[in-house]
Amino acid sequence: MSGGERAALAVALPLAGALLVALSGRRPNLREAFTLLTGAALFALVAGGIRCGARYELLQIMPGLLLALEVEPLGLLFALVASGLWIVTSVYAIGYMRAHQEEHQTRFYACFAVAIAAAVGVAFSANLLTLFVFYEVLTLSTYPLVTHSGTAEAVRAGRVYLGILLTTSVGFLFLAMAWTWQLAGTLDFRRGGILEGKAGPGALGVLLALFVFGTGKAALMPFHRWLPAAMVAPTPVSALLHAVAVVKAGVFTVLKIVTYVFGLDLLRTIPATTWLSWVAAATILLASLVALTRDNLKARLAYSTVSQLSYIVLGALLAHKWGVVGGAMHIATHALGKITLFFCAGAILVASHKTKVSELDGLGRTMPVTLFAFLIGSLSVIGLPPFGGSWSKFYLALGAAEVDQPAFVAVFMISSLLNVGYLIPIVVRGFFRPPADGHAHGHEAPAFCLVPLCLTALGCLAMFFYADDAYRLLLPIAQR
C-alpha cells in the first residue's frame, strides 16, 4: 500500500468504524469494541505508517477541482493529536455515557467517528476545496453531538452553533475560496503560497480577512459565541471536539492558509495582516477576561479555549516562522492541556454533580487525583515548565519579539497571567479551603474517568520533552 493510499485509509477507517457502530447498535459491548478498535487502528496508522509527501487523489468533483489528500508536517501533527486523543476520549466516553445511561448512544459514537474522519480529512487535505468539504462535514457531523440531549436548551445551542459556523463558512470562506480560484487558477496548497503577484495588497487584505473570519471554528471574535454555546453537549464531546478536533481544525485551517495559500513573505506585505492580528490580540485578552467572570466551570474553560485559539491565530499572522511553528506546537500542547481540564470537569460532574467553580471548595479532600491532574493541565495551559505549553508559548512570544511587536509579547504575557487568575484559584480552593458544609462528601472519580485524565496529564509533561522533535518536524512548513 502506497503512502497516499494509507492517507486515504486514515480517512476511510473512522468512516468504516462509524458504519460498524451504526450497525451494531443492539449490542453495546460490540459497538464499543468497534469504536476502540477503530481508534487504535487509526492511531497506529497515523503514527507509524504515514510519511510526509504522500499524495492521493480521491475524485474530481468539477473539471479542474479535485478532492485530494497530501500529507505534510502540519497535517501530520494535527492528525496525530486527533487520532491519539480519540482513543483516550472513547474510553472516557464509554464510561461516561454508561454511567449517565444516556440515550442515543449509537448515534453518538457513529457521529463521533464521522467527525474524526472529517478532522483527519481536514488534516490531510491537499487543496482548499478538500479542506472546505471536510470542514463542512465536521460541522454537520458534530451538530447531533452538540444537540445530543435533545432538550430545548440543547436545540437552541445547536442553532447558534450551526448558525455561526455555517454563516462564516458559506458567507466568507466560500467566497474567499472562489475568489482565490479566480485569482490563482488553482486551489492547491503549495509551499510559499499560490497568490504571489496575483493581486494588490488591498485586495489580498480583503481576501485574508474573508479567510480568517470565514474560519469560524477558530473562534475569532465576534464569531466565537458558538463555543460557549456548545458546552451544552456531554463532556466527552466538549473534551474531544471542542478542545481538540473542531477548534483545532479551525486554527489548523488558518495556519494552512497562511503558510500554503498566502505564504509568509506575501503576508508580510499586506497591511490587513496587522489589523487582523490586533483582532486576534483583542480576542486573547477579552476572552480571558470573560473567563474570569464565569462561574460555570465548562463555560470558563470554553472562554479559555477561545483565548488560546487566538494565540495560534496571532502566531500565524505574525508572518514569522517562529510564530507559525509556535502556533502549530500550541495545537498539540493546548489540546493535551485542555482535554485534561475538560476530563476533570466531567469527572467532577460525574462524581459529585457539581458544575460551578464556587461549589468546588474542599474538593481536594475527596478527589485529589482529579484536582492534581487539573493542576497539571492548568500549568500547561498557563505555559509554565516543565509542561508542554511552556514551549509553544515561548516560541509564540519569541516570534512576536522577532517581528518587533513588543505589544504582542505583552498580550501573551498578560493573558498568561489571566490564565493563572481563572485556573489556579480552582485548585487552591479545592485543596486549601474547607468544603462549604464542613465535611467532605462524595468520592474520587471512577476509574474510566480517572485513567484518561491521568494519561493526558502525563502527556502534558511528556510534550515538554518532545518539543524539540515537534520543532524539527514543523520548521520546514515555514520555509520555501
Place this chain on the structure above:
Amino acid sequence: MILNNLPALIIVVPLLAGLVTPFLRNGNRAWAWVTLVTWMVFAMSVAILLQVRGQITPWHGFPSYPMSSWKVPWAIEYRIDAVNAFVLVIVAGIAAVVTASARASIETEVPKDRLHFFYAVWLLCIVGLLGITITGDAFNVYVLLEVASLTSYTLVAMGKERDRRALTASMNYVVLGSIGACFILLGIGYLYMATGTLNMDDMRLQLLKLYERWGRGDLAYRKTVVTGFCFLMVGFSLKLALFPLHGWLPNAYTYAPSSVSALLSATATKVGAYGAVRFLFTILGARFCFEEMPSGVFLMIFASLAVLFGSYLAIRQNNLKRMLAYSSIGQIGYIAMGVALANPSGLKGGLIHLFNHALTKGGLFLALAAVAYRMGGTDLARMRGLGRKMPFTMAAFLAGGLGLIGVPLTSGFVSKWYLVVGAIDKGQIALAAVVLVGSLLALAYVWRVVEVAYSKAPDSAADVKEAPASMVVGAWVLIGASLYFGIDARLSSDLAEQAARALLGRGP
C-alpha cells in the same frame, strides 16, 4: 431509421398515447400505460443527447428535422443542439421518475372516476413541455406552451378534492398564465413583423441582417424588434415565475396534488427558463440583448430580489409545500442570475442549476408527497418527530434540504460554485454576496424542518408508518441523483458547458 426520427417520435408517441389514455378507463391501467410511455420518452431523450454530445457548434450547425414535406423555413422544424438536448433529458427524466412513483399519492388525491382523464392530461402536459424544448419554430413554441399551460391549469385544479382553494389557485394561474402566453404571442408576432419568418433559425439570420442595417444607420423595424423583445421577456419571466411575476406559483404548488407539484416544480419553470435563453441568446443574440438592451441589469436586479425575497418568505411558512414553493422562487432567481451574467462561467452556473434544482426540488416534493400520503397534509406543526416515524422519507428531505443550502457534496454546491465564480469573473461581487446570503436563508428554512422532524417532543402523529416503497424509492432516485452530481459533477458540468458555449455562440 428510428434513430433518425427520434425528434418527431419523442413528441408524437406520447401525444398519441395521451389521447388514447382516457379510453383505458381503469386508473391503474392508465397509470401503467403512462409510466411506460414516459420511460420510453426518457430513453429517447437520452438517445438524442448521445447523438448530440460532442457537437458543440451553435444551433445553425445542426441538422434540422422538418415536420412535413415543405421546405424549411416554411415548415415547422425541430432542431436539436446541446441546449435543448440537455433540457429534454431533464424534463423526460423527471417525468419518468415522478410518474413511476406517484401512483399511490395520486390515488389518494384524485377521485377514482377521474383517474384516467388525469393521467391523460398529465401525459399531455409532459408532451407540451417537451415540445417547447425541441421545437425550432417560434409559433410552435406558443402552441405547445398553451398545451403545457392548459394541461397544468387542469392538473393544479385537480387538487380540489383535498383543498377547494386549488380551484382559486388554478384560476389565478389561468389568468396569469394566459397573460404570459399572450405576451409571448405578441412578442413572436412583433418579431414576425420585423423578420417575415416564424422559423427560429431564419429569424436569427434575418435579425442579423437587421442589426447590420441598424449599424449603418437605417433603423428599419427597430422599434418593432425592441417591443417584441420586451413582450417576450415579460411573458417568459411570468412563465419562469421570476420576481415580481411569481404570484401564481405559491398557491399553485401548494394546493395542487402533491405529485403534480413535484412534476411542475421540476419541469415547468425549467422549460420557461429554456424558452427565455433560446430567445435571448440564439434568436435575438447576446449582443443585442445584453449590450444594446439593458437585460443584464434588469435580470440581475430581479434575480437578486427573487433569491432574497423567495428565500426569506420561505422561512415563515408553516405549510411545507408553500415553503418549498417560495424556495423555488428563490432558486429560480439563481438560474436567472446565471443568465444575467451572460459569461461562460455564469451561464454555465445558471444552466447547471437548472439541472440540479430540477433533481433536488423534484425529490423534495416527492418526499413531501409521501408525507402527505401518510399524514393527509404537510403542516409543519403536525410533523413533530416525523424523522423517527418516516426515517427514509425525512432523510431524503434532509439530503434535499442540504442541497438547497449548497453544502459541499451536494449538487447545490456545484451550482453555487459556478455562479459565484461567474459573478467574481464579471466583477459583480454584490451578486456573489446575494448567492451566499440566499444559501444562509435556505439554511434557516431547511433547519426549521430538521429541528421539528427530529425533535424529542411527543410525536404529533402517533401511528404514522413509513411511506410505501414506490414513493420512497422515487424520492431517493432523484435525491440520490442530486447527491451523485454533487460528488461527481463532471457529466452535468460538461453538458452545461456545452450548452453555455452553444448559447454564447462560441465554437469548440
